[in-house]
Each structure stands twice: as structure tokens, then as C-alpha cells.
Amino acid sequence: MRPSGSDLRLLQVFDAVVRHGGFSAAEGELNLSQSTISNHMAALEERLGVVLCRRGRGGFQLTEEGRSVHEAATRLNAALHDFSADVGSVQGKISGELRIGVLDAICDDPQNRLPEALGAFHELAGDAKVLLAQEAAQDLQQKVRDGTYHCGIGVDLTPVEGLDQVLLNTEMHSLYCGRGHPLFHMPVADLVREELLALPFVKRGYWCTEKSRQNVFRNVAATVLQIEPQLLLIRSGHYVGYLPDHYAARWCANGELRRFEVPEFSYSAQFYLFTARDNRKSTTVTAITQAVRSAWAKNADCDQDDKSQKKQKYLESA
Incomplete structure (x- = not known):
């Protein structure tokens, strides 16, 4: 046909x-x-x-x-x-359509500079139409590879041939429980590792084997494919599970969640910009790639300036 x-x-x-x-x-x-x-x-x-x-x-x-x-x-x-x-x-001209895939639960992340990148892209390509879609972590890389999206911002779950990736930032995840959970008010000193590992646990279904081994909770009582359903289950007071610290912060502040401040029960996830490896990238892809790189680079510069200012204040007070 x-x-x-x-x-x-x-x-x-x-x-x-x-x-x-x-x-x-x-x-x-x-x-x-x-x-x-x-x-x-x-x-x-x-x-x-x-x-x-x-x-x-x-x-x-x-x-x-x-x-x-x-x-x-x-x-x-x-x-x-x-x-x-x-x-x-x-x-x-930079025109046509720009298709971007992103993961859920990223709007609260102070390290996420996608709004600034989109603003910079609009200045360069005001005639282009933008499709911004929330995508499942387990599908994002492949959908960038097959052309469903021009680029994606997410975690590198498994190697996918034919992708270029640029490291953007690192997201910290910790173990949480909700109000009403038996351990919600228990002092850190009284927490026992073996008891924690036996609690009903919410697992992310897309975790690779290595990540599953790192989080060796024996009682997997629920499985999710995105962060928001995981938050709902944890807030029920019947499960423990991992959440991004930035995402859980406001729920901790209003007393709905408790973070287990135990280093063993935390891990980091690296976020990347994914694009398909192609000898001839379109002007649209080139423009958004440059905008993302620039926005996240400014974020890194701001973090460095903040650290320098804190160090200077400490030296002055000393």
C-alpha cells in the first residue's frame, strides 16, 4: 500500500x-x-x-x-x-515537531532544568510544536531508539544499542514508610536490619537484576511501574518502599511520610539525556540537545557558586 x-x-x-x-x-x-x-x-x-x-x-x-x-x-x-x-x-528554520519522553515524579526535583531548556528551545524554534510525554522507565530508551521520541530524559536501566547519552544529574532515593506504619515513630537506634528486610515491601517492576539484589527485601507485597502509585501504597501505612528524596520531601514535612535515615537503605539514580545515534541529527534534535546541556550546565555552575559562598561564610565566621 x-x-x-x-x-x-x-x-x-x-x-x-x-x-x-x-x-x-x-x-x-x-x-x-x-x-x-x-x-x-x-x-x-x-x-x-x-x-x-x-x-x-x-x-x-x-x-x-x-x-x-x-x-x-x-x-x-x-x-x-x-x-x-x-x-x-x-x-x-527550526520547525516541525519535537517529541520528548520523560519519567514521572521529576517536577519536584530542584536539579531538573527541563523548564529552562524548553524555554531556551522556544526562543530558538518558536515555530516548532512540542510533544512532551510521560513515559514508563522500562520503555523510554527503546522508544528514543525507534524514533517515537527525538530524545528522552531518564535513567539508564539496561544498555540499548544505538543511543547516545549525556549525564545530567544524580537523584537520591531513600526508604520510607507512611503514617500509621508500625515503625513510623520508632527511634532510629531501635531499628533492626533483619526486621526491616522482612516488612511488606513495594518493588518497582522495572528494576534490573542488579538493583533487585541491592534491595534484598524478602517480602515483596506489591509491585509498581511508576513512582506515584508507589507513593500511594507507602502512604497507606502498610508498606515500605523507596522514593526520590525530593519527591517525598513535602510529604515528610506535613507528617505523612517517615524517611529511614539509615545509609544502607538509600541509593542514587543517574539521569541522562538520551538521543538516537545518527550521523545526521536534525536541527530540531541539535537545538534541544544544546538547550538541555546549557540548562543543566548552569545548574551545575549555580551549585558550585552556592558551595563556594557557604565555604566563604564559614571561613569568615571562623
Whole structure:
């Protein structure tokens, strides 16, 4: 099949239906009636020769063929946006679409300089459209590699061939429990390592084998794939688990969480900027890469200045 202009429109309708989970739910975005959307979907299925979805009492459901077609359509749409960006660069403009994937629970991190980087990118490329999506840690690197995102900011879980990465900052994680947990008010001196390791524990499902070995809690009572569900479970008062210190700080301040101040029960996670390794990076990718590098470099300079000022005050007071 060589897609025509009308085919691209049908694929856009299909994409909206999939994202909204049904025909009627997609009406608002497409500004089309449900019957018209149904006709478009029937036309696309006839064009492709496969059934894309089923509707019934169980609700809207993609077929296996529909899932594959939607994945291909997503790649095609990304390629069209990249083509627009490439044409813009020939014309001396940074345009098209910039797609960035990020992890959850990063807004509270004082080391995160993505807002400044996005501001700098906008100054360079005001005509470009930005798609900023929260992505699962276990999928981010691969989706940068396959072109779903132009770049990603997250942790290096497992090596993925064909990626370039730049170290941005280090995030500290500690062990926490919620108000109502039996150990919430227990003095640090009374904590027993073996008792801690036997407590009901919330594990992150994407932890690699090495990370799992480092956190050898025997009673894995719950598993999560993102930080926010982990916070909810810990706040229930029935589990212990690791959280980023910056993310947990406000919950500790209002008495909802307790951090176990035991060095053994903490670890660091390094955050990177990921881009696909390509001999010819687009002007869009080059612009956001430079903006991110510059924003995080300023952050490092500010931290160094702060340390110097504290040292100077200490010397003056001495």
C-alpha cells in the first residue's frame, strides 16, 4: 500500500479513535459525527483488507491487526513530522515537531532544568510544536531508539544499542514508610536490619537484576511501574518502599511520610539525556540537545557558586 492523501486522513481518524478508546469519544477531537467516523473506519478497513477493531457490549477493542496498523501509523506520522522539520532546516528554520519522553515524579526535583531548556528551545524554534510525554522507565530508551521520541530524559536501566547519552544529574532515593506504619515513630537506634528486610515491601517492576539484589527485601507485597502509585501504597501505612528524596520531601514535612535515615537503605539514580545515534541529527534534535546541556550546565555552575559562598561564610565566621 502506497498511502495517498485520503489514506493519511483515514489513518488520522483511526489514531484518534484508538487514543480515545472508541468512536463516540473521538467525536470532539475530530469534529465528526459518530456515523461519519464509522464510515471512515470501514473505508480504511476495506483499503487495508483487515479488520482493525471490534465494537460490542464489551466496548471498543483493537484486533491484533489493528494494533499493528496503529503502531505503523504512529511511525508514519512521526516520519512525516520529521520530514517537515528536515524541509524547514533546508529553509534555515527550526520547525516541525519535537517529541520528548520523560519519567514521572521529576517536577519536584530542584536539579531538573527541563523548564529552562524548553524555554531556551522556544526562543530558538518558536515555530516548532512540542510533544512532551510521560513515559514508563522500562520503555523510554527503546522508544528514543525507534524514533517515537527525538530524545528522552531518564535513567539508564539496561544498555540499548544505538543511543547516545549525556549525564545530567544524580537523584537520591531513600526508604520510607507512611503514617500509621508500625515503625513510623520508632527511634532510629531501635531499628533492626533483619526486621526491616522482612516488612511488606513495594518493588518497582522495572528494576534490573542488579538493583533487585541491592534491595534484598524478602517480602515483596506489591509491585509498581511508576513512582506515584508507589507513593500511594507507602502512604497507606502498610508498606515500605523507596522514593526520590525530593519527591517525598513535602510529604515528610506535613507528617505523612517517615524517611529511614539509615545509609544502607538509600541509593542514587543517574539521569541522562538520551538521543538516537545518527550521523545526521536534525536541527530540531541539535537545538534541544544544546538547550538541555546549557540548562543543566548552569545548574551545575549555580551549585558550585552556592558551595563556594557557604565555604566563604564559614571561613569568615571562623
